[in-house]
Amino acid sequence: MVTEVVYSKKFLEHDQSTHPENAERLRVIIDEIHDSSIVDRLRMKEPSSISEEELFLVHSKEMVEYIRRLSETSGWVDFDTYVCPGSFEIAKLAAGGVVGLAHDVLRGEVENGFALVRPPGHHATGTKSMGFCLFNNVALAANSVAGEGKRVLIFDHDVHHGNGTQEIFYKRDDVLYQSFHLSPHYPGTGSVDEIGEGDGRGFTINAPLPKGCGDETVTFLLDEVFLPIAEQFKPDLVIVSAGFDSHYLDQLGGLSLSANCFAEIIKKFKGVQSRILCSLEGGYNLKLLGRLVLTELEVLVGKKPSYSERVEETNNAKKVADEVKNRVKEYWSF
Ligand SMILES: [Zn+2]
DSSP states (O other): OOEEEEOOGGGGGSOOTTSSSOTHHHHHHHHHHHTSTTGGGEEEEOOOOOOHHHHTTTSOHHHHHHHHHHTTSOEEEETTEEEOTTHHHHHHHHHHHHHHHHHHHHTTSSSEEEEOOSSOOTTOOSSOOBTTBSSOHHHHHHHHHHTTTOOEEEEEOSSSOOHHHHHHTTTOSSEEEEEEEESSOTTOOOOTTOOOOGGGTTSEEEEEEOTTOBHHHHHHHIIIIIHHHHHHHOOSEEEEEEOOTTBTTOTTOOOBBOHHHHHHHHHHHHHHOSOEEEEEOOOOOTTTHHHHHHHHHHHHHTOOOSOOOOOOOOOOHHHHHHHHHHHHTTTSOO
């Protein structure tokens, strides 16, 4: 079986070199993949754009129209979210890439995959682009798959809480959102009390972590909270919002994950559901980003990771795990 990597050079045209979310991020990832020993085991695929009708299933017409107009010239959606000439089409291509990969994996055309797309998506809500994100790539993919009656689990390992993804599925029980993230930190959401609403109660799981938490904390949370819930939920597809700014050397972070932890996350979720895909979110350390993405790709192709690290951490695992379990214990057994 094959691991599919979705990528287009067009993603490099959404760029602002002085901004941390710039085109160089994808260049270093592609270079690392080309120099790696697994390059022959990957199927590279050019994405197809998402239609505006599909965008409207998740995003408001006003939001889509606003980004389209802004990208005729260029501008800023907010103080940290830029739009270049052409960003509208590039963001549609990024979203289409993740949607296409989700269907390829679900149909069994490929075993699993990684969408190397930009701009990222997990902060984009139904009505608002924000936090470097224009459209919510992962949410559009999950929604598309859920539209065919499938159950989707989204696991978000970015250092920032995926407020957009959470909001989009907050009242639904067919898409389960799980996240650990640094707290307090941008965007300020993701407390343990945010567990969903209506039919969606119990289908949003948040583990906010203090500064310095790392591999041991995350591994404990996976074993005690995230995976037991995932196994009961029985997803048809797992989508990983793959943000590498939770790595201990990321300049926008504050958590202390090592490369080993990213490998462990993918390995464990592969054990729950082999139909799995990763979609690039954050991660701004250009010296390490390629290596970290490669680590997850190595696990996806079934190879032992070639890179490992050891990092000191503050371990808050038990306290956080108990808090999360307490909030959702009427919905899941532990
Ligand atoms: Zn982030």
